[in-house]
Amino acid sequence: MKRIALLGSTGSIGRQTLEVARAFPERLRVEALAAGSNTALLEKQAEEFQPGLVHVGEKGPSLEEIATHPDVDLVMVATSGKAGLIPLLSAIRNRKLVALANKESLVIAGKLVMEEARAHNVEIRPVDSEHSAIWQCLQGEKENEVEEIGLTASGGPFKDTSQEELAKVTPVEALNHPTWKMGRKVTVDSANLMNKGMEVIEAHWLFGAPFDKIKVVIHPGSIVHSMVKFSDGSIKAQLGEPDMRLPIQYSLSYPERWENAGLPQLDFASLSSLVFDPVDLDRFPCLRIAVEAGRAGSTYPAVLSAADEVAVDLFLSGKIGFIDIARLLHDVIEQHHQISEPTLEEILEADAWAREIAQGWSK
């Protein structure tokens, strides 16, 4: 029986994690639940799963207490934004199994997180479908024989939208993703490929891959979740229906795989046609900006991530346009004075600085 602490239980990943837990009552015990504000749903969840520890808003044990509690074997970090970082580090330092759905913690503090993970011999299990795919493709393979990582991107709702039309995109249109059902922030990030840029940074840290070796390729069907090319030229890919419960479950069941009749099954014969296209960085500058921030390192990715949270809020509340998000990110990064080898405090300061600048941004 694996005892799980679920941080961010009322979000999209949190709710799907509980669906997986519900399917395996003899293998998974939900020992702790934590959520930010959706008290009504959290109460329902607590009633069903009867966790020993419950945190909501400011009440109950802190996220760090939950992430380090002796009754917890595995911490699923499914909070959004930078709130996942501190409990993630606590879990690592306490040698918990860690499943990571929160990409921001690797984007803003990947170096620190991976150093702690190495120091404490903790393997971080990715939950993002792309990173889960890469992780699966790497099973039984050697890290030093990885030649390239092929990160697939659905291309989002505006894959074929012209530059002129992108300027007129509304929040409702941006929130209508063709293949994945996700939270609002990540859905907008997927529409302008900012999400893919953050995933490149995430892959860089998770798999120790140089940025040059991480390639983004558009794959509208979201069936091939990512690929790895090895030194002999052989490529492995992982495929499945676009359903987050599969990578969530794998992060919990690893190194085993569990049959789950509740998951949609993909048939070989129904694969039909898998299409791949190059990515157009002119129409999707957020991807370029994000990868450049990742490559520059230091406090740049933290600034990128924080400014993007503000930018997406401004876009969703109608204060800036869709293509202004990239402009805002570009301008905030331009103004930033990086701190190399930043401490956690310096990262959080850069984050706060970026939010302030982003809030005051105007075209």
Added chain:
Amino acid sequence: MKRIALLGSTGSIGRQTLEVARAFPERLRVEALAAGSNTALLEKQAEEFQPGLVHVGEKGPSLEEIATHPDVDLVMVATSGKAGLIPLLSAIRNRKLVALANKESLVIAGKLVMEEARAHNVEIRPVDSEHSAIWQCLQGEKENEVEEIGLTASGGPFKDTSQEELAKVTPVEALNHPTWKMGRKVTVDSANLMNKGMEVIEAHWLFGAPFDKIKVVIHPGSIVHSMVKFSDGSIKAQLGEPDMRLPIQYSLSYPERWENAGLPQLDFASLSSLVFDPVDLDRFPCLRIAVEAGRAGSTYPAVLSAADEVAVDLFLSGKIGFIDIARLLHDVIEQHHQISEPTLEEILEADAWAREIAQGWSK
């Protein structure tokens, strides 16, 4: 330094094996060469690679002597037809590393071969691109978590040919495979999907998979070489340009992967479109006949394989038509009185019987 014995060095797989050996003079030493009749080419090969042991026709050490020689670490069985079986068994019994390009030995005597391999703790390394793909997908995974194997088939030159037109197919047309350059026998077998049927039997034995769990899917591009679906619904696929040197090399380099600039490289961005179609068993009855023979077991697959060798010869020499191959196979199998749990001798007797009946076959 791995010291290799190459049985069947003048055939298509043999020549490509030597191309791989040529690329890695510090890792691979060709210790033995054996060929059936192409003396001129064998002499050239011997001059270049200076093997300690050379067998041609009836001259030199026997194939069994080569396969069991103390100077040999790995035996590549690339002979065609049933000639590979005896040296394969000798190599296994002497605990050599074995790379198997000869599918007939598993088709006709899979049970015996795998029993010997288990008894001597020898892992048979597949060389067929499909089986290499499956083997690669299985790395780091558990055999009891395999849900299904998806064996891809290019569909051959007659993928879209009508039943009426199939009756008129000439040897020249059948020898013109759209994606793979191979020997004549296997090219004809690929054109009527007999080869895929034999590969199903081969996969059954190599990976211990029940026939129900092995699915054939048409994939005209020959980029996805095969797939494995696991118990949680996750699918892994192996991709690469259709070039036998990659699976050959992997069978030699395993568990390592070696960079080889001489191999064509597949780019993620150039994948473009991967198409999959269901297989039409009405137009390709050989696939059904082969799988049924595999399922029936005993001496049926040996009869199938032997009768097919004769049938392809008859077709190539213009004595029977393309669609007569399936009729011949059907008739010979119908007449066969199976011997269950056959010994090697009984298998070879069934083989001889089938050749005789096949030779005398008429519509």
